[in-house]
Amino acid sequence: MGLLGSGCRLLFLLTAVFNKGLLSPVTGKEAWNYVEVRDGAHMFWWLYYADSPSAGFMDLPLVMWLQGGPGGSGSGFGNFEEIGPLNRDLEPRKTSWVQAASVLFVDNPVGTGFSYTDTPDGYATNVAMVSSDMLVLLRNFFLEKPEFQSIPFYIFSESYGGKMAAAISQELTKAIAEGTVKCNFAGVALGDSWISPLDSVMTWGPYLYTTSLLDDNGLADVSSAAEDVKRAVEQQQFEKATELWSVAETVVEQNTNGVNFYNILTQDPDEKSSSSAGEDFIALQTRRHIRPLHSQSLSELMNGPVRKKLAIIPRNVTWGGQAEEVFSNMAGDFMRPVVDIVDQLLTAGVNVTVYNGQLDLIVDTMGQELWVKRLKWEGLPGFNKLKWTALDDPASPGVTGAFCKTYKNFSFFWILRAGHMIPSDQGPMALEMLKMVTRQA
Ligand SMILES: *[C@@H]1O[C@H](CO)[C@@H](O)[C@H](O)[C@H]1NC(C)=O
Numbered sequence: 001m002g003l004l005g006s007g008c009r010l011l012f013l014l015t016a017v018f019n020k021g022l023l024s025p026v027t028g029k030e031a032w033n034y035v036e037v038r039d040g041a042h043m044f045w046w047l048y049y050a051d052s053p054s055a056g057f058m059d060l061p062l063v064m065w066l067q068g069g070p071g072g073s074g075s076g077f078g079n080f081e082e083i084g085p086l087n088r089d090l091e092p093r094k095t096s097w098v099q100a101a102s103v104l105f106v107d108n109p110v111g112t113g114f115s116y117t118d119t120p121d122g123y124a125t126n127v128a129m130v131s132s133d134m135l136v137l138l139r140n141f142f143l144e145k146p147e148f149q150s151i152p153f154y155i156f157s158e159s160y161g162g163k164m165a166a167a168i169s170q171e172l173t174k175a176i177a178e179g180t181v182k183c184n185f186a187g188v189a190l191g192d193s194w195i196s197p198l199d200s201v202m203t204w205g206p207y208l209y210t211t212s213l214l215d216d217n218g219l220a221d222v223s224s225a226a227e228d229v230k231r232a233v234e235q236q237q238f239e240k241a242t243e244l245w246s247v248a249e250t251v252v253e254q255n256t257n258g259v260n261f262y263n264i265l266t267q268d269p270d271e272k273s274s275s276s277a278g279e280d281f282i283a284l285q286t287r288r289h290i291r292p293l294h295s296q297s298l299s300e301l302m303n304g305p306v307r308k309k310l311a312i313i314p315r316n317v318t319w320g321g322q323a324e325e326v327f328s329n330m331a332g333d334f335m336r337p338v339v340d341i342v343d344q345l346l347t348a349g350v351n352v353t354v355y356n357g358q359l360d361l362i363v364d365t366m367g368q369e370l371w372v373k374r375l376k377w378e379g380l381p382g383f384n385k386l387k388w389t390a391l392d393d394p395a396s397p398g399v400t401g402a403f404c405k406t407y408k409n410f411s412f413f414w415i416l417r418a419g420h421m422i423p424s425d426q427g428p429m430a431l432e433m434l435k436m437v438t439r440q441a
Pocket residue numbers: 116117118119314316317
């Protein structure tokens with residue numbers, strides 16, 4: 001977008017802000033704050049109290065939303081592009097999750113969104129560190145807002161957020177048992193989640209081939225690039241695996257004329273994102289996977305009217321300014337699976353939901369089916385035997401919007417006509433799923 005374009009956009013935003021009363025949701029209450037989770041490492045949270053015509057917030061669940069990347073901001077993308085009370089144009093969102101739950105956005109890990117570190121060694125380097133930081137945040141949050149300690153608390157997530165959500169759920173379960181965090185943890189939902197990275201990469205070829213996006217030659221190329229990733233993972237060379245994952249994506253782009261990794265029915269909206277001369281793979285991957293979450297118009301909103309409204313963002317902190325460092329610090333952890341953590345959650349009796357978009361490529365449904373079938377969970381044979389149930393799309397009664405299956409503590413939702421960002425693509429269906437998972441439907 002040129003200078004003129006962004007100027008017009010800004011003017012439009014300012015006008016919208018004045019028209020809508022300074023970015024406030026129509027009636028709901030909100031709160032936000034920072035928590036210093038380690039020396040010099042500051043995490044930002046933003047809470048919208050549930051705003052329902054038929055129930056008070058004390059009678060509705062609390063949902064924490066975790067964005068992917070790592071480095072994508074929930075307070076920005078999840079809030080204004082997916083499930084928050086206002087959309088990016090600051091108009092009320094019809095399918096806002098705030099009508100069925102209080103929603104807590106946390107910019108996680110440290111360095112994401114409005115979260116920041118004062119020193120270069122303040123970033124998390126693996127999901128264990130991400131979890132311990134989040135536990136400090138949650139302990140503080142539930143002390144600052146004790147009215148939420150008894151309300152059923154769910155973690156919903158997307159993409160890499162799901163990998164973090166699994167690890168966080170495990171630590172949270174322990175902390176509650178030890179009495180160090182006071183909350184009523186009721187379950188975790190893993191949306192298009194990077195639980196088993198290799199299963200995703202290995203199924204890209206077959207998925208694209210059966211949907212007419214690869215020919216035989218392309219399938220051979222993509223499969224060979226995926227085998228390289230597999231070899232690195234098997235040798236536990238995880239940083240190398242991350243680099244080869246990036247190469248495999250380039251091979252996909254070249255053979256599909258730039259299919260969009262987040263929705264196979266679209267092409268990459270940017271210019272082809274293949275590596276440019278001299279660019280390292282971290283820069284390429286943040287451009288591919290963080291930039292779509294941090295569009296120019298969203299950055300202008302967050303670094304303009306939103307930071308002004310919040311009034312606690314330090315002067316030298318830019319929303320999204322440390323995203324690339326967040327990603328690069330996690331590069332050695334990126335391709336590690338957390339299937340064993342999901343297994344431990346199920347064994348511990350945590351309610352786990354997996355939901356996945358039919359049109360997502362980067363975390364395709366085929367890959368999710370593969371790791372689910374490898375769970376050691378004792379309920380798996382029962383789950384496998386069960387037939388799925390078709391769900392009507394609330395937006396088009398009579399048309400199937402999803403399939404679902406629940407056995408004991410485990411549910412799977414297959415969301416039709418949605419890509420990677422399910423609530424953006426199929427808002428009414430996503431809201432219905434939220435109600436089902438939180439036992440309101
Ligand atoms: C912001 O400024 C403070 C005080 O000068 C400094 O300690 C801190 O490192 C800076 N933080 C960032 C994110 O640049």
